[in-house]
Amino acid sequence: MEAWQPDQEQLRQLVGYLRDSLSGHNQNAQKHASMMLSQAKSSPDITNYLTYILCSLPTSLNLSPENSHLARSSAAISLKNIIKTKYRAIPSGNLAYIRTSLLSCLEDSNSQIRNFTGNVITELVKQGGVLGWPEIFPALLSLAGNDAGNVPTQTQEGSMSALSKVCEDSKKSLDRDYQGHRPLDVILPRLLQLTASPLPKVRALALESINIFIPQKPRALLLLIDPLLSRLFQLAHDSSDDVRRYVCRSFVQLVDVQPAKILPHMEGLVSYMVSQQRNTDDPDLALDAAEFWLSIGEHKNLCSSLGPYLPTIIPCLLESMVYGDDDIARLEGDADDANEEDKTENIKPQFAKSKGARTANNGSSTKKDTNGVTGSASLDDGLDEGEIEDYDEPEGANPEDEWNLRKCSAAALDVLATFFHQPVFDITLPYLKDNLNHPDWPNREAAVLAIGAVADGCMEVVSPHLPELIPYLISLLQDSEPVVRQITCWALGRYSQWAAYLPDERAKASYFEPMMDGILKKMLDRNKAVQEAAASAFSRLEETAKKELTPYCKPIIQQFVRCFESYKDRNMFILYDCVQTLAEHVGPALAEPELNRLLVPALVTRWENVSDQSQELFPLLECLSYVATAMGESFAQIADPIFSRCIRIIHQNLQEYLLASSNEAMDSPDKDFLVVSLDLLSSTIQALPSAMSNELVAQSRPRMFDLLRFCMEDPSNDVRQSSYALLGDCAVYVFPQLQPELPALMPILIQQLDLDAMPDEEAESAFSVINNACWSCGEISLQQKHGMAPYVEQLYERLFNIISNPGVPPSVNENAAIALGRLGLHCSEGLALHLAEFATLFLQSIQLVDDTDEKGQAFLGLNRTIVNNPQGMESCLLDYFKATAAFKNFREDDLKKSFQQVLLGYKTLIPNFGGFIGQLSAKDQQKLHNTYNV
Secondary structure, three states, rough: OOOOOOHHHHHHHHHHHHHHOOOOHHHHHHHHHHHHHHHHHHOOHHHHHHOOHHHHHHHHHHHOOOHHHHHHHHHHHHHHHHHHHHHHHHHHHHHHHHHHHHHOOOOOOOOHHHHHHHHHHHHHHHHHHHHHHOHHHHHHHHHHHHOOOOOOOHHHHHHHHHHHHHHHHHHHHHHHEEOOEEEHHHHHHHHHHOOOOOOOHHHHHHHHHHHHHHHOOOHHHHHHHHHHHHHHHHHHOOHHHHHHHHHHHHHHHHHHHHHHHHHHHHHHHHHHHHHOOOOOOOOOHHHHHHEHHHHHHHHHHHHHOOOOHHHHHHHHHHHHHHHHHHHHHOOOOOOOOOOOOOOHHOOOOOOOOOOOOOOOOOOOOOOOOOOOOOHHHHHHOOOOHHOOOOOOOOOOOOOHHHOOOOHHHHHHHHHHHHHHHHHHHHHHHHHHHHHHHOHHHHHHHHHHHHHOOOOOHHHHHHHHHHHHHHHHHHHOOOOOOOHHHHHHHHHHHHHHHHOOOOOOHHHHHHHHHHHHHHHHHHHHOOHHHHHHHHHHHHHHHHHHHHHHHHHHHHHHHHHHHHHHHHHOHHHHHHHHHHHHHHHHHHHHHHOOHHHHHHHHHHHHHHHHHHHOOOHHHHHHHHHHHHHHHHHHHHHHHHHHHHHHHHHHHHHHHHHHHHHHHHHHOOOOOOOHHHHHHHHHHHHHHHHHOOOHHHHHHOEEEEEEHHHHHHHHHOOOOOHHHHHHHHHHHHHHHHHHHHHHHHHHHHHHHHOOHHHOOHHHHHHHHHHHHHHHHHHHHHHHHHHHHHHHHHHHHHHHHHHHHHHHOOOOOHHHHHHHHHHHHOOOOOOHHHHHHOOHHHHHHHHHHHOOOOOHHHHHHHHHHHHHHHHHHHHHHHHHHEEEEEHHHHHOOOOHHHHHHHHHHHHHHHHHHOHHHHHHHHHOOHHHHHHHHHHHOO
């Protein structure tokens, strides 16, 4: 068959467009080229042309080397994108042409062209599957390993690079069974052989490829563990920094996968990792070595084995916590920049955080701890030194926001201090004495970082030193270097719990109040980074001190208001967190008129100045949700405009989503706007008097329940989680408004409870949705009463499937059981038919739930169901009696009477009731006798 050949004129035009599309010299030509390339994609042979240009661009076109490279690079990018988006539309002949042509590009002298070619090969395998191009794997392995003996160096490296990319993108499919064969069974042994290549780049990439598969624990890898370990020890002293970096990464991953294999080599590994961490020429290598300590810290047996080596490890960590020369030059004498506007690229993107899943304990929500974290997370999650939260940094972002050797070392010190306690502090103490008063600020700063790092793990042994240490740290808040003031805020926040709960009021006045005052004042430091660190530290202090802050609310809020007046955009986000954390922990204290007059105008001013499209709405709305809950009725003064705006934001977002769904050119709106608006509606409904909440819902335009119906079916789990929380809150607080809407909403709720419709890959967030759906179902049953009869059979089927599924998280299981019990309050006849099937599971699910009102209501529903079918309890009657004896919190007389009614009923049904109940423990028998007189 004759090889495909391009039309020369079309080829010339296409090469010109490709060249111009990547050229920055002429924007008009670039725009025209992009338009023409878009039209060219409709040609059936476009992939052949692109492949030809990438792999066989003729010299007859007389292109300069630069233009030739631009055209080939653009062809590779376009080819990859077409394969990614339209693979199934590419004719089989064209696919064959692409495959036969690409390998030759791996021989190209230009490394970028080899890399682009690897990207195209990777996309082909990803879209076509392993069986779509099975020949590529032996071909790449052969080229990378120089099997022919005459493969050029660049081809070996290019082939290994391509293979590494394929492994990364197709790691799961390479470990699947294909008619009794798994590709990894062949690939992994060959990769291990390639780690012995004479070429450093091939060795490094081969080891990187092996590392890709370690977390999956494939059978092929487990069979190679011993040879792999042997090879790693050989490569440990490789001349290439890249190879040694991947050696460190291998050991870090093997700690999780095969810790028993690591333990016998701990002495040598400690020595090796310390030596690599001290490699000042390659900070990436040093960081990968430092990660080893964090990985070890997650395994108790391995971590305990580090004890004898702490005198070696801890000094290395402390050394690594000092800023390097480049950082010192960058940071020294940071400007007083508090009055400068933030650059857009320096403002971190914000993401809505749900207020949490409703629980079986009074339907309350639990706020995720974002500042008072402990253990390795305290330094390992990007929240240290006043940072808001970690995310992928854009190019040109602040280096201080990046994970680095210094932070990793501090996190490792934290982990080891938490495990070993005093031995770590004893080794650290001489360093602190030598450096806390050091004339060079980098040493002072590192010493303060070390103090903060050991706070959680060494609190008991540090405490005797704190009466001397805390005043010194407070004095460092006035240090001339902003970086020192910054880290001092963070360190003081780590010791706030000690200061907040001092038993002596005089001691509190000596330590806690100056600590709180010092951090508050630094929230208005002349340097924005210090402001941010202080705000983060104060949020941590709020988390630990909780209600201890109540007497200090006025000066705290006064300072917050000053911050609202002066903060630029970036620090405004962390200020919202400070306000909401205070609201969460001092609660109704914020409703005091004087505090109300201080805080509300500041929030309203910001609320009025933030547009509906601003990401600042996420933290602002979340903050207002907590403020509304704390202020209660006092929130009424600003509730109407806030409620109306949330309705408007939800309506606008849903409209934009519908338009984007039918128009590919439109970007889909950010669903986080829905999440925070739904959460604030919930908080407002809860906070206000019932009459006002009902009025707000009734007057909402568009109608709130019309919008809620759409949100309950939104593709986003986060949106649905907040939607079902709002649905349940409406049942509790505005049921007269909800009741007419139930015929439209109940079928959606029932469908949400279907476990079979839940995608496996979204299990965690999907269970949070189901959790809130179960909770809202129970709240609706409580209010709708006998009106739930039409839904009993469908709800029973869904709820039974949840409590009978062992893969369901306990909290969801508990909420489902409570919903089932509440359904029985007024629909016991319908549930009685199924009692024998669900009774045992119900008792198991509800066993560990506290004796809350919800649990009491669920048991009352169960008791009414038992009265309708007492024989249904035959298989678990003793368990029921045990649960009855264990229940203590009788807030309703009906519950106690219902237990007594059921017990007396069984007493008449069971011939030898005394003998039957004698199977219970003496303690349970006594409780039943004392409480129910049986």
